[in-house]
Amino acid sequence: MSQPHQSPVKRTTIYxxxxxxxxxxxxxxxxxxxxxxxxxxxxARVRQVAERLGYRTNPLARALTTARTHLIALVVxxxxxxxxxxxxQGVQQAAADAASTTVxxxxxxxxxxxxxxxxxxxxxxxxxxxASSRLSDAAIRMISKQRPIVVLNRDIPDIPCVVTDNPHGxxxxxxxxxxxxxxxxxxxxxxxxxxxxxxxxxxxxxxxTALDIKIRRIGPFSPTIDGGRAAADELRRRPxxxxxxxxxxxxxxxxxxxxxxxIDVPGDVSVVGFDDIVAADLVTPRLTTIAAxxxxxxxxxxxxxxxxxxxxxxxxxxxxxxxVRLIIRDSTARRCPGRRPNPTKTTRGNRLPR
Amino acid sequence: MSQPHQSPVKRTTIYxxxxxxxxxxxxxxxxxxxxxxxxxxxxARVRQVAERLGYRTNPLARALTTARTHLIALVVxxxxxxxxxxxxQGVQQAAADAASTTVxxxxxxxxxxxxxxxxxxxxxxxxxxxASSRLSDAAIRMISKQRPIVVLNRDIPDIPCVVTDNPHGxxxxxxxxxxxxxxxxxxxxxxxxxxxxxxxxxxxxxxxTALDIKIRRIGPFSPTIDGGRAAADELRRRPxxxxxxxxxxxxxxxxxxxxxxxIDVPGDVSVVGFDDIVAADLVTPRLTTIAAxxxxxxxxxxxxxxxxxxxxxxxxxxxxxxxVRLIIRDSTARRCPGRRPNPTKTTRGNRLPR
DNA sequence: TTGAAAGCGCTAACAT
DNA sequence: ATGTTAGCGCTTTCAA
Numbered sequence: 001m002s003q004p005h006q007s008p009v010k011r012t013t014i015y016x017x018x019x020x021x022x023x024x025x026x027x028x029x030x031x032x033x034x035x036x037x038x039x040x041x042x043x044a045r046v047r048q049v050a051e052r053l054g055y056r057t058n059p060l061a062r063a064l065t066t067a068r069t070h071l072i073a074l075v076v077x078x079x080x081x082x083x084x085x086x087x088x089q090g091v092q093q094a095a096a097d098a099a100s101t102t103v104x105x106x107x108x109x110x111x112x113x114x115x116x117x118x119x120x121x122x123x124x125x126x127x128x129x130x131a132s133s134r135l136s137d138a139a140i141r142m143i144s145k146q147r148p149i150v151v152l153n154r155d156i157p158d159i160p161c162v163v164t165d166n167p168h169g170x171x172x173x174x175x176x177x178x179x180x181x182x183x184x185x186x187x188x189x190x191x192x193x194x195x196x197x198x199x200x201x202x203x204x205x206x207x208x209t210a211l212d213i214k215i216r217r218i219g220p221f222s223p224t225i226d227g228g229r230a231a232a233d234e235l236r237r238r239p240x241x242x243x244x245x246x247x248x249x250x251x252x253x254x255x256x257x258x259x260x261x262x263i264d265v266p267g268d269v270s271v272v273g274f275d276d277i278v279a280a281d282l283v284t285p286r287l288t289t290i291a292a293x294x295x296x297x298x299x300x301x302x303x304x305x306x307x308x309x310x311x312x313x314x315x316x317x318x319x320x321x322x323x324v325r326l327i328i329r330d331s332t333a334r335r336c337p338g339r340r341p342n343p344t345k346t347t348r349g350n351r352l353p354r
Numbered sequence: 355m356s357q358p359h360q361s362p363v364k365r366t367t368i369y370x371x372x373x374x375x376x377x378x379x380x381x382x383x384x385x386x387x388x389x390x391x392x393x394x395x396x397x398a399r400v401r402q403v404a405e406r407l408g409y410r411t412n413p414l415a416r417a418l419t420t421a422r423t424h425l426i427a428l429v430v431x432x433x434x435x436x437x438x439x440x441x442x443q444g445v446q447q448a449a450a451d452a453a454s455t456t457v458x459x460x461x462x463x464x465x466x467x468x469x470x471x472x473x474x475x476x477x478x479x480x481x482x483x484x485a486s487s488r489l490s491d492a493a494i495r496m497i498s499k500q501r502p503i504v505v506l507n508r509d510i511p512d513i514p515c516v517v518t519d520n521p522h523g524x525x526x527x528x529x530x531x532x533x534x535x536x537x538x539x540x541x542x543x544x545x546x547x548x549x550x551x552x553x554x555x556x557x558x559x560x561x562x563t564a565l566d567i568k569i570r571r572i573g574p575f576s577p578t579i580d581g582g583r584a585a586a587d588e589l590r591r592r593p594x595x596x597x598x599x600x601x602x603x604x605x606x607x608x609x610x611x612x613x614x615x616x617i618d619v620p621g622d623v624s625v626v627g628f629d630d631i632v633a634a635d636l637v638t639p640r641l642t643t644i645a646a647x648x649x650x651x652x653x654x655x656x657x658x659x660x661x662x663x664x665x666x667x668x669x670x671x672x673x674x675x676x677x678v679r680l681i682i683r684d685s686t687a688r689r690c691p692g693r694r695p696n697p698t699k700t701t702r703g704n705r706l707p708r
Numbered sequence: 709t710t711g712a713a714a715g716c717g718c719t720a721a722c723a724t
Numbered sequence: 725a726t727g728t729t730a731g732c733g734c735t736t737t738c739a740a
Binding site for chain 3: 377378379380381384391392393396415417418419420421
C-alpha cells in the first residue's frame with residue numbers, strides 16, 4: 001500500500017531558501033522572477049540552495065500579486081466535432097510556447113453550461129479564445145470588458161477576430177465545379193444563426209453569380225452527418241448535379257443519404273465540403289473540400305491573444321483572415337449531361353480510395 | 355474604438371462588502387464559504403450588499419489558503435487521435451458537475467513537452483487524469499506523490515487505474531469470427547511499449563486458444579492509419595482470412611492497404627478493430643469493432659479522482675474495469691473457403707453503407 | 709454567532 | 725545590488 005500524494009513536510013518557500021542562503025526573501029524572489037536584477041553570483045547561490053531544498057515557486061501566490069495566471073481559456077461548442085481537434089492543438093501549442101496552459105471549456109452545445117464554465121474560468125485566466133459559442137454578441141462584449149478575448153470564425157465589430165477566407169474558398173470551389181461542367185449548384189446550409197454559415201452562403205452565391213452558375217440554397221440543416229442526410233432528401237426533390245455543403249460533416253451525411261436513394265457521388269452528383277476534417281480523407285468517396293487551416297487558426301488566435309494580454313491594444317480593426325485552399329479528391333467529377341439518378345454504381349463512385 | 359477589458363475601479367473585495375454591510379470581513383468570508391456558520395439574516399444582508407457591489411470571490415486568493423484550485427489536469431498523447439474526443443468530454447463533464455475546471459495537456463507525442471506542461475500544471479491543479487502518457491511508471495509514481503492521480507488504460511500497481519474489459523472484448527470478437535467460419539486469425543499489434551497493446555494481444559491470444567482458433571501476431575505497427583497500411587503488406591505475405599487490429603485507426607488503414615492490393619474486406623478478409631471511434635461508422639466498409647465506453651471511462655476516472663481529492667484514499671486495490679461490447683458492422687463476413695485474394699469486387703464489399 | 713488578527717507565498721515599492 | 729516592509733484577497737484560529 002503506497003501513501004498517496006502525501007506532503008510529508010511543508011512545501012519549501014522563499015523564506016526557507018532565503019534563510020539557508022543568507023539573503024533576504026525578496027532576493028530569492030528576484031532571483032527567480034527577474035534574474036537580471038540580481039548579482040549573478042548571488043543568483044547562482046540562491047538557485048543552488050533552492051535546488052537542494054527542492055524549492056518550487058508557487059504560481060498561485062505569484063498570481064495573487066501579479067494578476068497573471070498564465071492560463072488561457074479555450075471555448076468550443078462540442079469536442080466531438082472533429083474540426084476542433086486541430087484547433088485545440090494549435091491553441092495548445094501556441095500557449096505552451098509562451099509557457100501558458102490551456103483551460104478547456106466544452107459548452108456541450110448548451111448555453112447554460114457555457115456560461116457556468118466560463119464564469120468559473122474567467123477569474124483565473126489571463127484571456128480567452130472563443131472558438132465557437134452560443135453566446136450573443138452582447139454577452140461576448142461583456143466578457144471582453146473583463147478579459148482580453150479573441151473570437152474565431154465570427155466577426156463582431158470592435159472585437160479581435162480571426163476568420164478564414166471563405167470568399168476565396170467558395171470561389172475556388174465554384175471554378176472547380178464550373179470546369180467539370182456543372183452550371184447549376186445547390187448550397188446546403190448549416191445553422192441559420194451561425195456566422196460562418198452566413199458568410200459561406202454569401203460567398204458561394206457571389207462566386208456562382210460571377211461565374212454565371214445558377215445557384216440555389218436548401219436548409220438550414222444541422223451541421224452534422226444527420227443534417228447531411230436530411231439535405232439528401234431535400235436535394236432529391238429539387239436536384240442539381242453539384243452541391244456545396246456548409247461543412248464536411250454535412251457533406252459526408254449527404255453522400256450517405258444520396259447513396260441510399262440510389263444516387264451516386266460523384267457519378268450523378270458532385271459534392272464539395274468545407275473545413276477538411278480528418279475524416280474527409282477517410283470516407284468513400286474521399287471528400288473534395290475547402291480546407292481551413294485549423295491548426296494555424298488556433299495558433300494565430302492564441303498568439304494574438306497573448307500579445308493583448310501583454311498589454312497590446314486589441315487593434316480591433318479588421319478581422320485577421322487566413323488563407324484556405326481547395327482540396328480535390330473523389331467526391332467531384334465531370335458532369336454527365338442528361339444522366340438520371342439511378343442505383344447502378346459507376347466504377348469511379350465505388351472504387352475504394354488509394 | 356472600444357476600451358478593451360478595462361478594470362476602471364479596483365475589484366471589490368470582502369472588505370468593501372464588510373464595511374458596507376457593517377460586519378467583519380471574516381463574516382463576509384463565512385457567508386460565502388460556509389453559510390451554515392452565519393446567522394441567516396446576516397448572511398442574507400451580506401449577500402445582498404455583495405450583489406449590489408458586484409462582489410465576486412477571488413478563486414486565487416481562496417486557493418492560496420485552502421490549497422484547492424478546483425482545477426484538474428487531463429493529459430493525452432495527441433488530441434487529433436479521435437479516441438480522445440469522447441474521453442475529454444467525459445472528463446470535462448464530470449469535472450463540471452463538481453464545479454471543477456479541466457486543464458488540458460496535449461503531450462503531442464513528446465516526452466519533453468509532456469513533462470514541461472505537466473510541471474507547469476501540477477502546482478495549480480488538485481489532481482490529474484492521465485489518459486495516455488509516454489511517462490514511465492516511475493515518473494508517474496513521482497507525480498502521484500505530489501497530487502492525486504488516476505491512470506487510464508494502464509495498470510500500475512498501487513496507482514488507481516480505470517481500464518476497459520479487453521479480455522471480454524477479445525472473447526466476443528473471437529466468437530464472432532468463429533461463427534463466421536474463420537479458424538485462423540492474425541493480431542496486428544500496436545506499439546510494443548503500450549500497456550493496452552500488451553493486454554489486447556494476450557486477450558486475443560487467450561480467447562483464440564480457448565475457441566480452438568489458430569492465432570498469429572504481426573507487427574508492431576504505429577497505431578495509425580499508416581500503421582494499418584503497413585500491416586496490409588505484412589498480411590499479404592502471411593495471409594489469414596480474419597484480422598483483429600490493435601485499434602480502429604489501424605483497422606481503417608489496413609482495409610485501405612488491402613483494397614489497394616486487390617484484397618476485399620470483408621469478401622476476402624474480415625477485420626475487427628478496437629475502440630469504436632467516430633470514424634468507424636463513417637468508413638467503407640463500416641468497421642466491426644470492440645467498443646470501449648470512452649465517455650464513461652473519462653467520467654469514471656474523474657469522479658474517482660474527485661473523491662481522492664476530497665480525502666478518500668486511493669483504495670489502490672484492483673483497477674476499475676469498464677464493460678465493452680462488440681459492434682458488428684460491415685467489415686466482417688462469412689469466410690469463403692478456398693477463396694483467393696483477387697481484384698474483383700464483391701457486391702458486399704463495395705456497397706456504400708446505409 | 710461574530711470579530712480581531714495572523715497568516716498563505718509571493719511581489720513591489722521604498723530604502724539603503 | 726540587496727534588504728525592509730507592506731500588501732494581494734481570502735481563510736482560519738482564537739476570543740468574545
